[in-house]
Amino acid sequence: AAAVEGELRSAWLAWRAEQIAMLHQGVARIVAAQEGWNYYIMPTTLMFAGSVAERMRPAVAGQARDQAILYELGLDPAALTRPKNAVFVAPRLHAVTENDIDAAAIATANQSASMSAWERRALRRGLVLLEQPKQVDITAVIPHGPFDASELSVPSVVHAVSGGAKRQESLLLGLATADAEVVFDQSLRWAELTMSDAAVRQAFLSFPVRNLQPVEGVPDDFPVRFVQGNEAAWLLVGNASRMAAQVDLSLAAAATGVDVVTEQTLSTVDNQLEIELMPWSLRVIRLAGSGTDMRPLSGIVHFEEDAVRSIEESVADLRQRQAVLETPPQIPVLDNPGFDLPSLGGGVTGWEVVEAAGGLLELIDAPSPAVGDGEKNQAIRMTSVGDLATVRSNPFQPPQTGRLSVAVWLRLPPSVPQPPLRIAVEGVQGSEQYYRFAPVGAAAGGRPLQEGWNRFVLQVTDLPSDPNESLRLRFDMLGPGVVEIDEIEVYDLVFNQEQQNQLHVLLNEMESELADGSTAKVLSRLEGYWPRFLQAAVSDEQAERVAKRIARREERRVKAEEEATEDEGFFDRARSWWR
Incomplete structure (x- = not known):
C-alpha cells in the first residue's frame, strides 16, 4: 500500500479491500453449508511485526501513525463480515520483553483507539489473545541439571504467561476496546486457570453477546456494556486497570442485580447502582426490576482516597523528572572525552586508530573551545591519508534510555580543505552490525567545518537494547583530510524543544x-x-x-x-x- 500514492491511492485501497473481502465472503459461504458453523477471520500477528510495528513505536511529537492500518493491509471488517456466519477476530498480543520501546509498540497496537474503531465496523466480532514466545539461552544451566544436553534444544523457547490478577490484563484490555462474542485464549495452552481466572471467564460466558450497548461517561479502561432481554437485563462491568475502583451507574429505573458468579445481591438506591471492582476483574450483573427499561444512563468511576493520592504523587513526580530533561546531565561513558589524560605508548589514551596505515591520531596544544586562549588545553588532530581512516573510543554499555546524543567541538587547521567526515556510533543489534552517523564537512549532506571551533551533534534514538553488547563512538574519514577534535560530551536524555513541549x-x-x-x-x-x-x-x-x-x-x-x-x-x- 505504501507504494501507491497520489490521486489513485484511495481508489486502489478500496478496490483491494473489496477483492480480499470477496475472497473471504466466498469461503464463509462454503463454511455456512455446515449448519451452525462460523467462519473466523484472524489477522493474528500482522500488526505486531515488520513495518506495521515500526509505525506503532512511541513518538513524543508528531501525528499518530496508526490511522487505518487495517485498511492499508486490505482488511475492511465491515465488508469481511457481510456473511452472517463471518466473525472478525481482533488480535491482542502479550509479550515479555526487556525493550521498553518494543513493549510500547505492542501496547499501542493493542489499545489503539483508531484501530479499535475500525475493528468495531465488523458486524460480528471476536477476540484472540496471543502469547509471544521468547527464546531463553539455557546453555549455562544444562550442566547443572538432571537432563542430558541432547534432550534440550538450545536456545529454548518459552511462553511467559502472566500470573495472578495480571493474567486478565489482555482479556480486559481487549474487551475494553473490542466488544467480542467469542474469545480465543492462547494462554490456556501454556498455563492452568486459577479460581479467579476461571471466575472471570465464567462471567464472560454468562453474558449475552449480541446488541451490546455502551454507557456514556465511563473511561475506556472500565468497559461497561448493557443488554436488554425479554425477561431480564445484563450488565458487564470490567476493570482493566491496576487499582481497585467503584463504578457508579445511574439506571433508568430502580432494579435489583445479582452477580452471576458470586451470587452477591446489589440493589439500586435512588436508581444508582454501585459495583465494586478489583484490579483486572470482570463482573456480570443480572438485573431484574419493576420497569422494562433498566438501561444505564451514565456512569462514573471512583477510587479510594489513598489511590487518588498515589496517582497525584505519581504525576507530581513525573513533573520533577521532566524538569531534568531541560538541563540533562552528561553520562561518563568515555575514558578520555577531553583528551586531557597523559599519552600511553605514543597513542591517545582511550582512543585507537583502527587502520594505522590509513590514518594518524596525535595530541596537539589548542585553545579550549569553552574557555578560549587563556587556558592550556589539549585536543587531537585526526589525519587520513587514504580512502578510509577510523578513530574509535573505548567500548561502553548502551544507555537504558535507548537514546544517545554526542556533542563534539570540531575545527579545521588553517588552509585545509573540507574533510569527508562522519561522527558515528557503532555496535551490534541482534546478529547484525549497528551503525548510525551524522555527516560533516565534505561528506554528503554534511555541515561545513570552520577554522574556529564549532559544535556538532549526533543524536540517536534507536540504540540496541542488549546490555551484553557494547557501543563505541567513532570518527570516520571517508578519504584524505584533516580535522581537530575536542571536548566530547555524551548524553542519554536530550530532547529537542518540540519534544519537550509535547x-x-x-x-x-x-x-x-x-x-x-x-x-x-x-x-x-x-x-x-x-x-x-x-x-x-x-x-x-x-x-x-x-x-x-x-x-x-x-x-x-x-x-x-x-x-x-x-x-x-x-x-x-x-x-x-x-x-
Missing part, C-alpha cells in the same frame, strides 16, 4: 484531568510509554537535585518581589510627604 502538554493534560476528577484517565496515561520512560530513565537523585534548584530559584523570585514591593511602599510614603 511532554509538557502531556503532563499539563494529566494535571488538568486530576483537577476535573478524571482520575481513571490519568491512571491509564501513567501506564503509557513516556511516563514509564521518565520513571525509569531519570534517577531519584537527578529529580531531587533539579527540584531543589527550582525551589531555590522560586525563593529568589519571591524574595525579589517582596523587596520590590517594599521599595514601592517606601517611595509611595515619600511622595505622600510632599502632598
Whole structure:
C-alpha cells in the first residue's frame, strides 16, 4: 500500500479491500453449508511485526501513525463480515520483553483507539489473545541439571504467561476496546486457570453477546456494556486497570442485580447502582426490576482516597523528572572525552586508530573551545591519508534510555580543505552490525567545518537494547583530510524543544484531568510509554537535585518581589510627604 500514492491511492485501497473481502465472503459461504458453523477471520500477528510495528513505536511529537492500518493491509471488517456466519477476530498480543520501546509498540497496537474503531465496523466480532514466545539461552544451566544436553534444544523457547490478577490484563484490555462474542485464549495452552481466572471467564460466558450497548461517561479502561432481554437485563462491568475502583451507574429505573458468579445481591438506591471492582476483574450483573427499561444512563468511576493520592504523587513526580530533561546531565561513558589524560605508548589514551596505515591520531596544544586562549588545553588532530581512516573510543554499555546524543567541538587547521567526515556510533543489534552517523564537512549532506571551533551533534534514538553488547563512538574519514577534535560530551536524555513541549502538554493534560476528577484517565496515561520512560530513565537523585534548584530559584523570585514591593511602599510614603 505504501507504494501507491497520489490521486489513485484511495481508489486502489478500496478496490483491494473489496477483492480480499470477496475472497473471504466466498469461503464463509462454503463454511455456512455446515449448519451452525462460523467462519473466523484472524489477522493474528500482522500488526505486531515488520513495518506495521515500526509505525506503532512511541513518538513524543508528531501525528499518530496508526490511522487505518487495517485498511492499508486490505482488511475492511465491515465488508469481511457481510456473511452472517463471518466473525472478525481482533488480535491482542502479550509479550515479555526487556525493550521498553518494543513493549510500547505492542501496547499501542493493542489499545489503539483508531484501530479499535475500525475493528468495531465488523458486524460480528471476536477476540484472540496471543502469547509471544521468547527464546531463553539455557546453555549455562544444562550442566547443572538432571537432563542430558541432547534432550534440550538450545536456545529454548518459552511462553511467559502472566500470573495472578495480571493474567486478565489482555482479556480486559481487549474487551475494553473490542466488544467480542467469542474469545480465543492462547494462554490456556501454556498455563492452568486459577479460581479467579476461571471466575472471570465464567462471567464472560454468562453474558449475552449480541446488541451490546455502551454507557456514556465511563473511561475506556472500565468497559461497561448493557443488554436488554425479554425477561431480564445484563450488565458487564470490567476493570482493566491496576487499582481497585467503584463504578457508579445511574439506571433508568430502580432494579435489583445479582452477580452471576458470586451470587452477591446489589440493589439500586435512588436508581444508582454501585459495583465494586478489583484490579483486572470482570463482573456480570443480572438485573431484574419493576420497569422494562433498566438501561444505564451514565456512569462514573471512583477510587479510594489513598489511590487518588498515589496517582497525584505519581504525576507530581513525573513533573520533577521532566524538569531534568531541560538541563540533562552528561553520562561518563568515555575514558578520555577531553583528551586531557597523559599519552600511553605514543597513542591517545582511550582512543585507537583502527587502520594505522590509513590514518594518524596525535595530541596537539589548542585553545579550549569553552574557555578560549587563556587556558592550556589539549585536543587531537585526526589525519587520513587514504580512502578510509577510523578513530574509535573505548567500548561502553548502551544507555537504558535507548537514546544517545554526542556533542563534539570540531575545527579545521588553517588552509585545509573540507574533510569527508562522519561522527558515528557503532555496535551490534541482534546478529547484525549497528551503525548510525551524522555527516560533516565534505561528506554528503554534511555541515561545513570552520577554522574556529564549532559544535556538532549526533543524536540517536534507536540504540540496541542488549546490555551484553557494547557501543563505541567513532570518527570516520571517508578519504584524505584533516580535522581537530575536542571536548566530547555524551548524553542519554536530550530532547529537542518540540519534544519537550509535547511532554509538557502531556503532563499539563494529566494535571488538568486530576483537577476535573478524571482520575481513571490519568491512571491509564501513567501506564503509557513516556511516563514509564521518565520513571525509569531519570534517577531519584537527578529529580531531587533539579527540584531543589527550582525551589531555590522560586525563593529568589519571591524574595525579589517582596523587596520590590517594599521599595514601592517606601517611595509611595515619600511622595505622600510632599502632598
